[in-house]
Every structure is written in structure tokens, then in C-alpha cells.
Amino acid sequence: MTSQDAPAPKDLLSSLAAASLEYMVDAGQRSVLFLDVLRRRSDQYEEHIAQTAPHVLQYAAELIIDGRTLEEPVNYALVRIIPPDGVAIDRNRRPFIVVDPRAGHGPGIGGFKADSEIGFAMKAGHPCYFVGFLPDPMPGQTIERIAYAEAQFIERVISLHPEADGKPCVIGNCQAGWAIMILASLRPELFGPLIIAGAPLAYWAGVHGKNPMRYLGGILGGSWLTALTSDLGAGKFDGAWLVQNFENQNPSNTLWTKQYNVYSNVDTEAKRYLEFERWWGGHVNLNAEEIQFIVDELFIGNNLAGGKIVMSDGKKVDLRNIRSPIVVFCSEGDNVTPPQQALDWILDCYADVDEIRTYGQTIVYTVHQKIGHLGIFVSGGVARKEHAEFSSNIDLIDVLPPGLYEATFEPKGEDTTHSELVAGEWVMRCEARTLDDIRAMGVNSPEDYRSFAAAKRASELNLAAYQRFVQPWIKSMVTPQAADLMRTIHPLRLQYEAFSSRNPWMAAVQPIAEEAHNNRKPASKDNPLLSFQELISKQIVSILDGWRESQEALSEAIFLNVYGSPAVQAALGLDPTAEPPARREMSATDRAFLDKRIAELKSKIRDGGVREAAIRSLLYIGSARGMVDERSIEALRQVRRKYGGPQLTLPEFKSLVREQFFMLLLDEQAALDAIPSLLPDDIAAKRTALAMMREVLSAGAEITGERAIRLQRVTALFGLEGDSGHSAAVDGASDPNAGASSV
Known part of the structure; x- marks a missing residue:
């Protein structure tokens, strides 16, 4: 810029004066408007607390059970969410129950806008229920009494949906997450899949230099x-x-x-x-007894994952008793419940993935990279992604073979294979993991354990x-x-x-x-x-x-x-050289039940027909990939409709999958060798079953590598290796690198 192009000092001062005047007017108006927002917030607060049952639910609701009328009254209530216009509910789908956290705030955060847990569960066609609470507890109310009241709520929902294809999916946010886990360990028969969002379960867990809330007590x-x-x-x-x-x-x-x-x-x-x-x-x-239980037993005592909480009737809270799939949703950006506190209870309860499977447990976790604690429940972006996918694919989660998985999400695009099989905007996969993946996020040392044990004793x-x-x-x-x-x-x-x-x-x-x-x-x-x-x-x-x-x-x-x-x-009376206590062994009762179950499964390896053979084969081939894709489950639904025949209910299908999975786990060679004895002599029936399997296997990706080799082995077990009517299947599987999705 030349001296002739540069603005004159007078012009510069004039521009600065104009900018200053413009900013002062804007800032003055914003200040007044901001003060008015604070006034409206205060008036809104006074109006809100004046209500008998204040909440922030966006949806209309119908009262089902008022907890104050129970034999042991609580200030909780069960309501049915009335679907808004344009939302169709399928009575055959499992109901969802959202339990809101009572951690200082009132109820409703699980459904305070359309892009919410409740909103996307209804969008997926599920009947929805909500468990909320009043501002003041009932006299004598305890955490245990609330748990048994919530059990009655779930029993009522089950009774209202006898036709539902599965037990209710229960979502527990924050404080409600650990409360639901306690109840599920005491009454496992009531629950379908559990979604635990931002809930601390391992209270001493963490890493040095981050998220020091665990030191507060x-x-x-x-x-x-x-x-x-x-x-x-x-x-x-x-x-x-x-x-x-x-x-x-x-x-x-x-x-x-x-x-x-x-x-x-x-x-x-x-x-x-x-x-x-x-x-x-x-x-x-909260009543004094409630908060004292929370602080002593959980936050300072860390007794939940260790199985040290005992109810008044003598029952122990053991998270290994839970039989429903558990979905744990946490975030690296959560400074209240970091991933270690959300996930390290798995390390406290199980020695390895095989032990998770021994208990028949399925655990799925997903870790968001940056969302904060409240964003897990209130963020529209999280609701449109994670919660929407959990709702749409809850049946996939329910039928997963026992083990540990991480849920991952890939955006659906034009190049997505079989995008028509994807329910939402993301492709959800459940990828097999080990306990080392949990440990890699950070675990306590023996020195850390002794420090927290000392703080507990001092408390x-x-x-x-x-x-x-x-x-x-x-x-x-x-x-x-x-x-x-x-x-x-x-x-x-x-x-x-x-x-x-x-x-x-x-x-x-x-x-x-x-x-x-x-x-x-x-x-x-x-x-x-x-x-x-x-x-x-x-x-x-x-x-x-x-x-x-x-x-x-x-x-x-x-x-x-x-x-x-x-x-x-x-x-404080502690041994400064003590190691953390050994992991709890399986009880004699559970061991006897397991031994009996193993003997029963081994005796049934040759029982069944083409359905058992197909599921066993699918599990064998699919396990080579180490993940389950939502497209595979949707493809399975479609081929079931296409090929007709008697339909299994979801619980029956889940039982069948688990039986065949455990048979492979117990003795893979014997389970595979038994496949020919399960098949009919009808070549057409075997061709149909194999075609169905290929359709399911190719839904998420081409059948290549180890999966192709295993498909070739199964084809031979079906007696179709040289069958001209199925030559394409053999040719595609004979080359590990050849695509096999064309059939």
C-alpha cells in the first residue's frame, strides 16, 4: 500500500469512532437483554418449583403408578409417554423405560426435547415409559426401598405388554444407572438390555492428573x-x-x-x-439415609463392584448376577464420570472375557471422544447418533453372543455397502474386545488402592x-x-x-x-x-x-x-504393603449350575435340525471377523421373512444363538463335526439354508479371507461342495480373496 492509498488519520479516527459507537449501542442492548434473560430465568424457576410435580418432559404422559401409594411409599412414579402426532408405536416391540437421575435436579432430562432418549426410542417404534420423582422424599425412604418400587414399575410395564418381543430395555442416566444396575443384580429376570449412560460404577478408578473428583471424599x-x-x-x-x-x-x-x-x-x-x-x-x-448410603457405600466405600453391598433381607448385590446385555455409554470429556469409573467395574468382576462368557454376560461399551457429562443426556447430536442407534439396534445387542464388545459408528454414505439395511444415519458395529482394551484406558496401581482404602477407613x-x-x-x-x-x-x-x-x-x-x-x-x-x-x-x-x-x-x-x-x-489400621483383594471366585451354587449346564449343552450337540445347523455355521464363520454389523441382523430378519417357515420369537432366537455359541466355545471341532447329522437329506433345503447364510454374511462386507475359508468348510459339511446347483458358493469360497456376495 502506498502512502496515497493509506487512510488519512482523520478517516481512521472516524472509522474507530463509528465502530465504537456501533459496539456501545450493541453492548448496551445486549446487556439489557441479558438481564432480562436472567429475570425470565428466575421467574421460570419460581413457576417451576411451585408445581406439585415439576418436570421438564416435553411429552404428554399418563400416570401408571404413584409410588406414594405403595405399601412402602416412595416419591417416585411410573408414567406412560403418550406418542405425539405422527409417531407410530409397534405394540410388538419391546418397551423402553427411561429412569432419570435424582442427583440434585428434577426429572425429565431423558425426554425434554424431541432429539432425546425417549424421542428416538419412540421414533424406532418402541412404547416408552418414564420413571420420575417428586421434589421431596417420603418419610423413611431409602435407596433399597426405591429399588424395590422400581421393580414393581417394571413388573407393571411387562404386564401391560404381554405381546412384546422381549423384556423392557431400561435406560439409567447418571445416578439412575448405578441404581438400575443394583436392581438388575437383585431381580435379573425383569430386564431386557440395560443402557447405562454416564453412570459411575467403579468409584476409585481413574488416572493421575485427570478428573480429581474421586479424591473429594x-x-x-x-x-x-x-x-x-x-x-x-x-x-x-x-x-x-x-x-x-x-x-x-x-x-x-x-x-x-x-x-x-x-x-x-x-x-x-x-x-x-x-x-x-x-x-x-x-x-x-434426598433423605439423610439415601445420601449417606450413596456416599458411604458407593463414592467413598466403592462397594458396588466389589459385591460388598448387602440389602436388609440379606441379599448381596453382585453385578455378575445380571443376565441382560449391558450397554455402557461414557465419554473422554466427562469429568464427573470418566471412562475408568464407567468401565473398570468389569475388571473388578471378571478375570477375562472367558469369565464374562461363563456368566452368560454380554457387555457393550462405547466411548465418546469429547462430550461432557451432561451432554451424554441432553446433547441433540449425541441423541441423533448414539441413542438413536441404540434404540434402532436394541435387538442386535440383545442377541449378541456373550462377551465384551465396543460399539462403533460409521456414517452412512453413498458408498456404504447395502445401505438399505441401515436403519438410521450411522452403521453400528459391535466389535469384540478384551479386558486389555479396558486396562489401556488407565487403571489404579496397588499404591492407589491403598490410598483409597485409607481414605475409606478415615471416613x-x-x-x-x-x-x-x-x-x-x-x-x-x-x-x-x-x-x-x-x-x-x-x-x-x-x-x-x-x-x-x-x-x-x-x-x-x-x-x-x-x-x-x-x-x-x-x-x-x-x-x-x-x-x-x-x-x-x-x-x-x-x-x-x-x-x-x-x-x-x-x-x-x-x-x-x-x-x-x-x-x-x-x-488407620491398614497394612501399608497389602495388595488389592483377590477377585471374587464363582460361588459353589453358580459353579454347580455351570457344570450342569455344560454337561447339558455337550449332550445336545447333535440335537436339532437345519435351523440349529445354520445358526451354528453362521456363528462359526462370522466369529472370524470379530464383529457383528447391524446390517447382518437386518439381513437375517429379511431372509427369515423371505424363506418363511415357523418364526421364532426374539427370546427363542436369543436362546438358540446362545446355545449354539456355547457349543462352539466348549468344543468347536465336535460342534462342527455334528452339523451333517443335523441336516435333512433334502438337497434343496440345504441349498436354501446355505443361500440364507451367504446373504446374511455378505450384508456388511464381502466374504473374504478367513471367513471365505470357513464358508468353504461349512459348504463341505452341508455336502454341497461339489454340487452344481451351488457351484458359485464353492468357487467364491475357494479363493480367500474372492468376493462372495454375488449369490
Whole structure:
């Protein structure tokens, strides 16, 4: 640029003045509109909590069971979701039951918009039910009582759908996830597949330098503070403390980003912000007994995966008792329930994949790369991908052979093979994994285990001291009126009071905001002061994130140095050289049942007909690929319709698949050698069965390599290797690299 082209100083000053004036008008209007959003949020909060049964469900619902009317009353309820116009429900499909988390917030997050767990389950044709709760617990309500109430809810849903092809699929979000796992271990016969989203199950698990929430109990000296908070609430624990604990994990978002995003985009973000805040601010209470169980048995005690929780009737909670497929959905971006806490219970319960299979268990997990804890339940993108695929392919998950799998998702495109067999926008695969894949995400060392065991012991001692010397005094001084006052003045509630229309200063904001909205003059996108505003915002976020990281590093260092000290461990009565306890052995009862089942399966290897032979062959050939594709299951459905014959129900088909799988697992050679004895003499029937198998096997990918070799072996077992009517099958399988999908 020459000196003649450069703007004159006068022109530059004029441009800066115009940009400054434009920005000041925009910023002033945004400030007023943002204040009005805060006023609307506060008014919305007051309207919400004034309701008898506040929730954020978008869908109309019909009450099925009010838990307050049960013999042992709870503040939970079962409702049927009424499908909106245009959504067709198939009564023959298994029902879905979504159980929302009671972790400080009110119910409804599993269905507070169309792109949600409930929304996509209904879109897939499933009847949907929802388990929610009221703000205040019933007197004497405990976690155990809630579990047995939810068992009655599931029994009712089963009775309402006798024609359904399978037991209900139950989705447990966050806190509801571990609660459903407890119930499923006690009443396994009630459940179809379980989807556990963002639920902590291994509470001590994690890796150094990340997600230090697991250290919190030890840093605070244990659960005595939980007991104190409940006593100050006159026997009730204010859920607002749990919400504040969530907020403390990410101060940059809590103190700045969430509000700044609305301020900077006030014309477009207000509605989304208000929808979310309606749920986020709907605090609920827990009984002292409930929260004490959660903290002592789970978060500090870590007793769930270890099988150390015992119900009042003497039943032990053993996650290995669960017989339904378990889908675990977690995320690397979740700082509340990182993948280690969501998945390491598998390492606590099982020695290897063979032991998972021994218990007849199917576990499928998927790890999102970046979504945060709340995004697992509320993100529309997650709902349209993972939850939509789980809903569409729940039958695939239900009939998977026992083992450990990772669910992966590939976008469906024009080049996707047999895209017509894909239900949604993604191709879902379940790929076989081993426990080493879980360990690779990070596991605790023996030193870590001893540190957490020491924190647990310290908690027990501190709680006992509090209960003996302090608790009686606190209880005698706190009245119900004082407890209500303390809940009212909680900082999270005071912010709503400060910005509500009842505040005369805020009441004056509304007409000014309307004027600003009617005369809105946003600054142009290239205004330099907007860029400067963004730069300042990023600096604030960076400072708050740096402060958080330093506090997290400090808390980890304090925890590991204090509770990792051999002297402290010895003082607490622990052996500083002790190894983690050995994994639990299978009970004598389970071992006897397993031995009997093995003998029974071996005796039935030569029982059955062409159906058993075809399924056994499919499992043998398909296992070479190490994955199951949703297209294969859809192809199987289609060939069943195409070839006719008596149809198995889904439970019958699942039983058949499992029997044939275990026969191959127990004695592959004997199971294969028995195939000819299962087949009829009718050549046409054998050709039809083999054609069906090829159609299923080629649905997801061409039959090549080891699968082609195995297909050739099965073709010979069918007696069709040299059959002219099936020469194409033989030719395609004879070359490991030849495609075989043309038949």
C-alpha cells in the first residue's frame, strides 16, 4: 500500500469512532437483554418449583403408578409417554423405560426435547415409559426401598405388554444407572438390555492428573460432612449442594462461559439457555439415609463392584448376577464420570472375557471422544447418533453372543455397502474386545488402592466420631423451620431471588428490554471491538481454567501424599504393603449350575435340525471377523421373512444363538463335526439354508479371507461342495480373496 492509498488519520479516527459507537449501542442492548434473560430465568424457576410435580418432559404422559401409594411409599412414579402426532408405536416391540437421575435436579432430562432418549426410542417404534420423582422424599425412604418400587414399575410395564418381543430395555442416566444396575443384580429376570449412560460404577478408578473428583471424599475427611449437611436440613439433604458440586468442577463454565455465551449471542441463545436452566435449577431433596448410603457405600466405600453391598433381607448385590446385555455409554470429556469409573467395574468382576462368557454376560461399551457429562443426556447430536442407534439396534445387542464388545459408528454414505439395511444415519458395529482394551484406558496401581482404602477407613472413623459426639447436639438444635430457611438462602437459590421480577430493580428491566428488542442494532461481525471482546473472554476462561488445574493438582497431591503415606495407613489400621483383594471366585451354587449346564449343552450337540445347523455355521464363520454389523441382523430378519417357515420369537432366537455359541466355545471341532447329522437329506433345503447364510454374511462386507475359508468348510459339511446347483458358493469360497456376495 502506498502512502496515497493509506487512510488519512482523520478517516481512521472516524472509522474507530463509528465502530465504537456501533459496539456501545450493541453492548448496551445486549446487556439489557441479558438481564432480562436472567429475570425470565428466575421467574421460570419460581413457576417451576411451585408445581406439585415439576418436570421438564416435553411429552404428554399418563400416570401408571404413584409410588406414594405403595405399601412402602416412595416419591417416585411410573408414567406412560403418550406418542405425539405422527409417531407410530409397534405394540410388538419391546418397551423402553427411561429412569432419570435424582442427583440434585428434577426429572425429565431423558425426554425434554424431541432429539432425546425417549424421542428416538419412540421414533424406532418402541412404547416408552418414564420413571420420575417428586421434589421431596417420603418419610423413611431409602435407596433399597426405591429399588424395590422400581421393580414393581417394571413388573407393571411387562404386564401391560404381554405381546412384546422381549423384556423392557431400561435406560439409567447418571445416578439412575448405578441404581438400575443394583436392581438388575437383585431381580435379573425383569430386564431386557440395560443402557447405562454416564453412570459411575467403579468409584476409585481413574488416572493421575485427570478428573480429581474421586479424591473429594478423602480431601473432606469422609462422609461426616454429608451427615452434618443432612442434620442441618432436619433429616433431608438439599440437592442444591450436589448441583453446586457439579458446578465447582468447571469454574470457567459456571462463572463465565455459560453466561457469556448468552450475552454474546443473546438474539439466538436465550431460548436454549432458558430450557436448560429450567432443569438445572429444579433442585430436589434426598433423605439423610439415601445420601449417606450413596456416599458411604458407593463414592467413598466403592462397594458396588466389589459385591460388598448387602440389602436388609440379606441379599448381596453382585453385578455378575445380571443376565441382560449391558450397554455402557461414557465419554473422554466427562469429568464427573470418566471412562475408568464407567468401565473398570468389569475388571473388578471378571478375570477375562472367558469369565464374562461363563456368566452368560454380554457387555457393550462405547466411548465418546469429547462430550461432557451432561451432554451424554441432553446433547441433540449425541441423541441423533448414539441413542438413536441404540434404540434402532436394541435387538442386535440383545442377541449378541456373550462377551465384551465396543460399539462403533460409521456414517452412512453413498458408498456404504447395502445401505438399505441401515436403519438410521450411522452403521453400528459391535466389535469384540478384551479386558486389555479396558486396562489401556488407565487403571489404579496397588499404591492407589491403598490410598483409597485409607481414605475409606478415615471416613468411617470420622463419621463414627461425629455421630457419637456432635450429631445429637446438631439434631436437637435444628428445627424444620430453620432447615427450610437454610435451604432458602442457599447461594444457588438466592441468585434466582436476586434477579426475579419481585425485585423492583429487575421489574424495571422488562420494558427497557422490550424497547431494546424492538430497536435492536447488532454490531457488524467485522467490528474490531467484538474481536477484542472475544479475546478478553478467552483470557478469562484461560485464567479460570489455569486456577482449576492448579487446584486439581493440589488436591491430588494432598490426597496421594496424605493417604498414600505408609505411616498414615498404619495409623488407620491398614497394612501399608497389602495388595488389592483377590477377585471374587464363582460361588459353589453358580459353579454347580455351570457344570450342569455344560454337561447339558455337550449332550445336545447333535440335537436339532437345519435351523440349529445354520445358526451354528453362521456363528462359526462370522466369529472370524470379530464383529457383528447391524446390517447382518437386518439381513437375517429379511431372509427369515423371505424363506418363511415357523418364526421364532426374539427370546427363542436369543436362546438358540446362545446355545449354539456355547457349543462352539466348549468344543468347536465336535460342534462342527455334528452339523451333517443335523441336516435333512433334502438337497434343496440345504441349498436354501446355505443361500440364507451367504446373504446374511455378505450384508456388511464381502466374504473374504478367513471367513471365505470357513464358508468353504461349512459348504463341505452341508455336502454341497461339489454340487452344481451351488457351484458359485464353492468357487467364491475357494479363493480367500474372492468376493462372495454375488449369490
